[in-house]
Amino acid sequence: MTLPIPQPPTIPFIGNVTSIDREVPLYSFRLMAKTYGEIYQLNMLGRFVVIVSSYDLVNEVSDETRFQKRVTGGLLQVRNLVGDGLFTAQPEEENWGIAHRLLMPAFGTLAVKNMMEEMRDISNQLLLKWERFGPDAIIDPSDDFTRVALDAIAYCSMSYRLNSFYTDTQPEFAIRMGDFLGESGHRANRPQIVQAVANIRGKQVKYEEDIRMMRGLADQIVSSRKTHPIKKHDLLDIMLNSTDPKTGQSMSEESIAQNLLTFLIAGHETSSGMMTFMVYFLLKNPEKLRKLRAQIDEVLGDREVQYEDFAKLPYLIAVMRETLRLAATAPMRATTALEDCTIRGNRGEYALKKGQSVVINTWDLHRDPKIWGEDADEFRPERMLDGGFEGKPNNAWQPFGFGVRGCIGRAFAWQEVTLVMASILQKFDLSLVDPSYTLQIKQTLTVKPKGLYIRASPRKGGVHLQATPASALMAGRDEDSADAGVVRSQAHGEGVPLYVLYGSNTGTSEAFAQRIANEAGAYGFNASIGTLDSALGKVPKDGPVVIITASYEGEPADNAARFVDWLIHLQNNNELTGVRYAVFGCGNSDWTATFQKIPTLCDELFAKYGGKRLVERGSGDAGSGDFFQKFDEFEAGLWGVLEKEYSTSRSESIAPTLEVKTVDGGKERAKALRQDDALLGRVVENRVLTKEGPVKRHIEVELPEGVTAKAGDYVAILPQNPIRDVRRVLARFNMSNEAEVILSSVGPTSLPVGKPVSLSVILQGYVELSQPATTKDLGMLSQATSSDNTRAYIEELKKNYNEAVQAKRLSVFQIIENRPDIDLSIGTFLQMLPSMRVRQYSISSSPLWNPAHITVTVSVLEAPALSGSTSVPFLGVGSNYLAGLTAGDRVQMAVRPSAAAFHPPENPSTPVVMFCAGSGIAPMRGFIQERAAQKKSGREVGEMLLFFGCRSPKADYLYSDTDLAEWVREGVVDVRPAFSRASEESEGCRYVQHRIQKDAADIRAAYINGASFFTCGSANVAKGIKAALVDMIMKHEKVDAEEATMKFEKITKGRYATDIFD
Ligand SMILES: Cc1cc2nc3c(=O)[nH]c(=O)nc-3n(C[C@H](O)[C@H](O)[C@H](O)COP(=O)(O)OP(=O)(O)OC[C@H]3O[C@@H](n4cnc5c(N)ncnc54)[C@H](O)[C@@H]3O)c2cc1C
Ligand code: HEM
């Protein structure tokens, strides 16, 4: 008995066409594989297509005796330009055989080897360009690799110079080809009636124009060669002057032109995409980049790479293979059954009729855990080394297609990529403009990374720090988006050079670094500021170096990852001799095992490699109230030591380093800051989920175009302060809410300087208004008052700092609001405030529900102010900002991947146990929604147990009357609630911990069945849950607490993931 092939629901006449994302069809194909499994079918306007993605099935349909390439879909449309050229010919077309036999030898390894110097000529043009543009230039690598790939094919195969590096924009030919390929893809998915409308809209005219231009160029190349023959025996020469050994026929002029265009089409996007993906994977995996660089340096030293070197660069080859495994740039190919047959997959046999089109989804094939293991999603070139690649079964790695219709340009592409990438890595340090960038894809006939920008800094050269913002969201906030990520970093002016380096994801360490840089002038220093990564290999020695850095799950922040990896692997024990340094760590003690891990590591390794510590490492704990105070103490100590060590002195003038000049008192309405569209999501729905108690909301957002998210990821939001609080500040300083000002700053600052900006925009978007005052702030306030009474009050606050300020979260603003006698300039006030931080929210939906939308589940923080000093309640910035959004509002956001472990298990039949309370349900809802979609589509899904804590079924049992109820009914999830204020309705359990105790047997059974475990919520909830699980082990195994904890850590390794909210 054969199994039915699943199919998504259809729409009359057009079938499943709408199931496919117009911009990136690959996303849809991958999501459908996740929903329906290794095989499914689609009705594309009446034509049935089967898609396969597991190794077993791909291996079956790669049997050339039973399956054969058939040109369909988008590729069929490409024939409008290249007819029966090699790539697009149907198997029965004679011209394919003639061209294939003539050109195979011309693309062989030896022939390609002879093209080495021509390739180098083109590759050098790229190197020269990057060198000339310098380390601050923002490079679109995809653009430049496209130039390389196009020019290399044209020059090597037809001795024609396209000269793409001589134009600022992409050459016309490349633009037209991109447009042509994009439109070819769209045409394949448009019903005829819609196509007719497209014609009316002028699409057809443009399409034909593109074809005419490209054909014109190919014809011109052919005729020019015929009239001006050259001596070179290149591909064009072979096509013009040789005859097919089998038939004795030569190629027609039309066929030659079509094949010239075919090389350009088939060879440029595939290779340029491969190089761009390679840059992405290497920059996201600093350890692999370092290994590769070490091998290149060892083999090449300072000399140019030669063909003979390739064999000595096995790690480069492994990186290239691994890149094409994870990102096959030609992601889908089509084949056709020659007869009625059956194919066997993981679940059984499927029947195919003669002539059935089968599409191979190479991206999923290359991630089949059966072949590539459970870490198939990871970039790990090592898997390709030491026989790993050679040991894989046939057809497991198919980026170049297979069999007789496999890629003819493989050797060409391989040599080109090896040459270009070895040369680049030998000469440049590459870095991401946005270190938190995660892969997005652009698709035409091929795929390539979208929105990836890099900087290339020549390895030989002095220190060049770059102060790119911790989050791209912060750069996007600035009016001049070309300025995004740059860089008021270098010192200018007098004084001893001082270097401030930061590693920061959400902006705290960056703000502290900025504070030090800002104050440096007053202490006789001349500060430069930059990310740790920008100091890689070049830690300055001509002045003190101050490092402020965070840790994330024990790993460095995104903009410090490459630096930390470099530091850990230093070979030379004296590398940092002469460096004088100080470290302040931003951390959170909730991460018990890895608290301050990265700052500690930097501090120790700097000393180990010869650096001289100026002051003891400072340590701030974001989980406790004295975070900012700890920084101020560190800073005060630091300046004291620096003044002594460098014989500088503090300037007596206490002039603020930040000045605010009012340019318009408020008569002209300020223009709103332009926002970077790439980061703007659109709110679709915002509704309250709770009936009583603290409000929780469900917010649905349409993602910015091209952005994708997985269940379990976060979204980072750049919020704005509540208008209410902005108004209070303006009123206190007696300024209009329409006042326009120009800020100027002596030192580096994250505030928008040198241009007119509305003061309310600054107060709303750029600074945190509610951080507790530090003792340094209190000192400044004390100096600014003329009232003895206020001075005494402030002294009192200083004396009882912990209870009076920290515990009550008493902010500078709350103090000055109630003390009008404190005469503070708005400039000094702004200078005291930390920059606005991004807030993170777990995504509470799954892309299988809607790949273009996400939802978040937000607890709105509104409570009487702990300080008791104002009559109005305290409003949390991020949560109230989100609460105030309505449908249609745009919101600055970026999707951030969560730790690898915090995603639903790849295999949907793995049981899952989830523990959470309140809005901690957010990621769990996404997990359940994902399983619900899989179950609905006929897949077998494992048991899901949800332990959920809240007040009562009436007040805040989130989603219990909507989705959750439905998923319970469908048998997707079994919910075990614990109601703190109605425990009689949750079998006597008040908290999740109690419910765990009660249902211990079910948890144990799930564990034995291989379940994955997840906890989400506040640090306290997470601690309580872990304690309850340890207690379970104690009781069951009859061991003491210590042994039970050890057991817990051991048996949950890789199976228990926690997400903490504070
Ligand atoms: C990885 C991650 C995922 C997260 N996911 C979610 C999620 O899915 N849903 C969700 O709701 N949250 C989530 N959070 C928490 C979220 O990021 C914010 O921390 C939360 O919304 C509070 O931010 P806020 O800007 O509203 O408050 P803030 O303006 O940042 O104020 C919070 C600060 O004010 C203090 N404070 C609290 N009450 C008072 C008071 N009465 N008076 C004075 N001060 C007070 C707190 O101690 C805290 O320091 C997540 C956090 C992380 C790190
Ligand atoms: C990393 C780079 C490359 C990748 C990943 C790649 C991938 C592929 C794939 C998957 C196919 C099979 C398509 C199918 O079955 O429909 C193919 C065919 C082809 N490729 Fe490539 N390619 C690359 C580079 C090149 C280059 C540089 C050239 C030319 C200079 C080229 C020319 C061709 C041609 C002509 C065919 C058609 C072969 C035939 O059907 O006879 N490719 N390529």
Ligand SMILES: Cc1cc2nc3c(=O)[nH]c(=O)nc-3n(C[C@H](O)[C@H](O)[C@H](O)COP(=O)(O)O)c2cc1C
């Ligand atoms: C997901 C996540 C993981 C974290 N992991 C750690 C950790 O392992 N060790 C630590 O000390 N702090 C950890 N923290 C706390 C941050 O380091 C701390 O909030 C720091 O102030 C952030 O600095 P930044 O704003 O400069 O990025 C973590 C925070 C988050 C959100």
